[in-house]
Amino acid sequence: MRRTVRLAAVLGLAGMAVSGVTACQLASSAAPTWYPCQGNGLDPRQECATLSVPLDYDKPDGERISIAVSRIRSAHPEHRRGVLFLVPGGPGSGGLGLPSTWGARLPESVRDEYDLIGFDPRGLGASVEANCHVPKEDLVLERLRPWPDADGGIAGNVEVENRVAAACIRNGGALVRSIGTRTEARDIDRIRESLGENKIAAWGQSYGTYVVSVYATMFADRTDRVLLDSNDDPDPDLIERGWAANYAVAMEDRFPDFARWASSDGNPDRVAETPDAVREEFLTVAARLDRAPLPWPGAELSALSGNGLRQTMLDGLHSDKQFPFLAQLLNAAAGSGTLPAAPPAAPEQTVQRSTAVLIATLCNDVAWPTSVGDYTAAVAADRARFPLTAGMPRGYSPCATWPYPVAPRTLVNSSGPSNVLLVQNLRDPASPYSGALNLRRAFGDRARMVAVDAGGHGAYPSPVACANEAVERFLRDGTRPETDLTCR
Template identity: 30%
Template sequence: MKSARAVSARSRSVAIGLRAAGAMALVLVLSSCTLFGGGSGSKDSSSPNPEIAEAAPADLRSYYTQQVAWAPCESDFECAKIKVPMDYGKPDGESIEIAALRLPSEGSNKKGSLLVNPGGPGGSGYDFVRDAGATNISEKVRSNYDIVGFDPRGVKRSAPVTCLTDQERDAARAKVYALDTDAGLAEALADNKAIAAKCAEKTGPVLGHVDTVSAAKDLDILRGVLNDSKLNYLGYSYGTFLGSTYASLFPDNVGRMVLDGAMDPSLSYEELTSGQAKAFEKAIMAYVTHCLANSGCPLSGTPEEAVGQIQDVIKAVEADPRSAKDGRTVNASTFVSGFILPFYNDDNWPLLTQALDSAIKGDVSPMLRLADFGADREPNGTYTANSTFAFGAINCLDYPMVTDTAGMRADEQQLREASPTLGYYFAYGGTNCKDWPHQSVRTPAPADYKGSADIVVIGTTGDPATPVEWATELRKQLGTAALLTWKGEGHTAYGRSNDCIGNAVDSYLVDGKTPADNTVC
């Protein structure tokens, strides 16, 4: 993984509907990565709590009562693998393993474990806790909880979705499709069908079981083997969807739950991408306004004129893909992938300014570096994660998508209206799932939480990936919940915003003090 400061404090993983006009070229921004630690050095076997075992479903009791061995790993952490059913419809069938990493609490009054999901879908909670747990989660929380990150099923170390070699991934990202033409769309569908077949061949039957409902059931087994009677949970972005799914399935097991960068589970895939397209266009306007007010900005004129200049650069690369200094071709898909990355944290806006300045002068290499960073590609050509493929596989199961040509064409026009700059690159998500080997298993619906524990939902006014309106809607669906809103730019708030958000979350997680609903920070 790259240094946390390679793109400043790297943003939490996020679900993006960006199609990026390339085979399976969905973008995922992963967690920050600087190594630090703190933890015990001895092996620990956790014995099951009899009360938790008794409360477990009878056909899953062997999973809840499994002996889990935590062993030293990653310098100062502890790691374990937890068995879960591959198919919850057949609990006596094949099992898979969920990889987890723990940052043990050094406090004297430990409250249990805090499980963390950084987003995606496809983000590694293992990596997040290892590389960013001590910077994004306060010392107050860490002294009261063991912080546990895990790779959800299908992600990196946990029965990973596997599709292409590194060289094939480079080739797929470099391809150019004119998706608004019949020939271009047909070519993309053919390529995606071939990729889907490779995913099925290399991943095996678990590919049909990487949906979010199954991941939420895994989460309850993790809670059980950690000997926690209630789930304490911090979820960012897609992690809020996983959290609200858990709350709907296991309302009586919810402890203290923070859902930051909220997703609205009632929205269709097309509604999600439309909301993101609008939010990114809003974020672009905020960025250019800031850029124009500072020295060194390569844009000029009014904010509207500056946005037009960005659109012109993208159109120029679309018409004539450029060569980077390493000899690789940068098409518009790759360019846009790099362009959107800094919007997840406004601390990264200076990097975007530098990359735009270089691109305007003819050098697209800085934009390619940003795109590679978001795609988990190292300078030596190796890919360090499977986030792109996990993203696609999970979404194909979680969302029934518009896959007919007329529907995708209509969706493209709506997205272009929502975001004149990026709308086209959010379109045609259905091409990824049209020939996917497994049908979707979920119909979008509001969260159905009937529990008594308070849940904290957080939204950010300038969030480009999970628009603040989604937090308002999720809060309504959760009944016993409180909404925190940060007036800021970028994706998610806790760990990168201000003391108002930080203190409210810490007081809730540690002291059980629920913040006042509709608090604005």
């Protein structure tokens, strides 16, 4: 689920690419001291610095930690409006390289308006490192996500998630207890302050839409233009719990796109003759693999189970470009043939950091149910209603045993400037349109929405020209559609 590491949607949540930056020069003063970044595939103009922020904002004079920041300055300072923060998804994805990667998607007319600002959220990348020291075998997505057992039970899920939670409680320390969305919003504001800016524009994607929405709620008068892409439901009583549950809806929204493609005439990876037959084939093969997994050399678990196929589906529906691999795997498994090469595993250190930040955010942001029985019933009902995801979106959470208090509720609302634009695919496989509508309602007259008749996670840039024009016009001169718009 456009990622260099498929971590960002662990436990049913969605995310973006982990930063390609490996290191940057450091500075410790209040105002950044900039140095050339080091890393692969970066724009040579990108600079890096490190800022010092409080570990605990309730103790501003206490322990400090480091946050890595990056920028690409406007090539035409005479046209510069301010700074545009690029806020990554996850939770658990870095953003230090985003001025180079996301910046390349923007037309020059927009890049001239802003210094592009990236950062690695606390716990990730070149920022202070979070690590729960989770057992390596539990870091595999097929286990870390709460996939039910082959028979639909959750005993294995409970065992893994309790082990993961215990590792974070035992090893995460004060840093893991500090991580959460409201804290990230405060870190962003400290970066703003260090840059000497009164206001910031921001572009958040996936989980980044919630981060930016919280920032725009806590610090409304410090926001300029706010662009939110692939939007999360801001329900303050559910947040991440709701996003996890929404995965079942999102997959049902998106799978028909794959089924049409996989049943099209002339497709060398054709699965079946009709979209309905593609769906039936997927469900049949997944059930067969539940009973008898196939050897899969090179895969992290060395075998393809039903949940392994479902996990590949969740990843593969993020972009049409991933359809062929999903179809090839499905066809090979259906015929018990040679499976295609498994995707390479991410470095363990990267996965440990991402997992620590993910678990901390899930558990510190909102309270989760604690009863195993409640999860068992929810999984059974979800499994029957949404067979593609087999009950995983309602599975047992590591947060069920989390002993720390959760952050105060954040009620995203219409108080503040009318400076928000949402852009959203109608068939997003991770952040469904129905949830995005709830964020649109929460912002009220502060916001407009551009809905795009397309599938995939990440609506900008889009294959639909009118969506790109609306986004770029907004970033360039602040103009939004007079009313909500659907681009087809």
